[in-house]
Amino acid sequence: MPTVGVFDSGVGGLSVLRALRAELPQVHFVYLADNANAPYGERSAQVVLDRALRLTEQLRAEHRIDALVVACNTATALAIDELRHTHPDLPFIGVEPALKPAAVLTRNGYIGVLATRGTVQSARFAQLLERVSATQVRPLHVRVQPCDGLADAIERMDAAAVHERAAFHLAQLRAGDPHRPPIDTLVLGCTHYPFARDVLQSLCGPDVLLVDTGEPVARRTRTLLNLETHAPGTEPGAFTLLSTGDRTSLEHAASRWLGVAVQVAAA
Ligand code: DGL
Numbered sequence: 538m539p540t541v542g543v544f545d546s547g548v549g550g551l552s553v554l555r556a557l558r559a560e561l562p563q564v565h566f567v568y569l570a571d572n573a574n575a576p577y578g579e580r581s582a583q584v585v586l587d588r589a590l591r592l593t594e595q596l597r598a599e600h601r602i603d604a605l606v607v608a609c610n611t612a613t614a615l616a617i618d619e620l621r622h623t624h625p626d627l628p629f630i631g632v633e634p635a636l637k638p639a640a641v642l643t644r645n646g647y648i649g650v651l652a653t654r655g656t657v658q659s660a661r662f663a664q665l666l667e668r669v670s671a672t673q674v675r676p677l678h679v680r681v682q683p684c685d686g687l688a689d690a691i692e693r694m695d696a697a698a699v700h701e702r703a704a705f706h707l708a709q710l711r712a713g714d715p716h717r718p719p720i721d722t723l724v725l726g727c728t729h730y731p732f733a734r735d736v737l738q739s740l741c742g743p744d745v746l747l748v749d750t751g752e753p754v755a756r757r758t759r760t761l762l763n764l765e766t767h768a769p770g771t772e773p774g775a776f777t778l779l780s781t782g783d784r785t786s787l788e789h790a791a792s793r794w795l796g797v798a799v800q801v802a803a804a
Contacts, residue, residue, distance in 0.1 A: 634652050
């Protein structure tokens with residue numbers, strides 16, 4: 538069975554790992570959290586690219602991975618082209634803000650996107666926006682909000698800061714023309730944000746649909762690796778967690794969000 542590497546700046550990619558383990562219980566996953574260098578979203582493009590290249594080399598050399606899931610919107614936006622160029626023999630699966638599904642799901646055409654500054658300012662995100670808008674038969678109204686501090690608050694599991702950052706950024710998203718209809722769909726364009734889903738949902742109200750990318754990425758990984766679907770309810774298999782920084786925070790996050798007690802090793 539294949540070994541699949543997964544990396545993110547920190548705990549956020551666990552939201553993708555959760556979907557991957559449910560979809561592919563037969564696969565051994567090696568999850569690497571680069572929390573010594575988080576948050577990626579507020580770092581320069583060059584730093585994120587250097588880290589992505591370094592982590593990929595490490596996962597290949599030390600864990601002999603057969604494919605790599607870049608479980609981070611920021612690293613995908615800033616590094617996936619270079620990763621594919623540097624490692625042409627390794628299949629990569631990236632994540633991008635779920636604008637395409639949101640465009641299908643929205644009823645009134647008003648969509649909000651929350652993502653990191655690095656993602657929002659990237660050329661790749663601009664292309665995604667353009668592509669999705671161009672393929673719609675009706676006009677789409679997309680508001681984009683860079684969410685400084687939100688991933689970091691989630692990383693630190695600081696509930697008060699998560700609430701404050703989420704409320705601030707949603708208010709920014711709504712600011713402006715008071716006559717504009719409210720959004721009915723909100724894209725969680727950073728893999729950390731599903732872990733603030735309850736807070737975001739309560740701030741937006743029950744009528745707003747929150748969309749993330751965990752499950753589509755897991756399905757794409759299965760297709761790319763040409764693996765069978767397992768019967769629902771199959772127990773997820775073993776996995777390895779590695780961290781470049783504070784190991785206990787990743788252990789707490791895994792126990793809280795994956796429901797497993799697992800020891801994190803130093804990367
Ligand atoms: N979880 C990452 C993303 O999807 C990065 C968050 C951060 O480190 O800023 O963009």
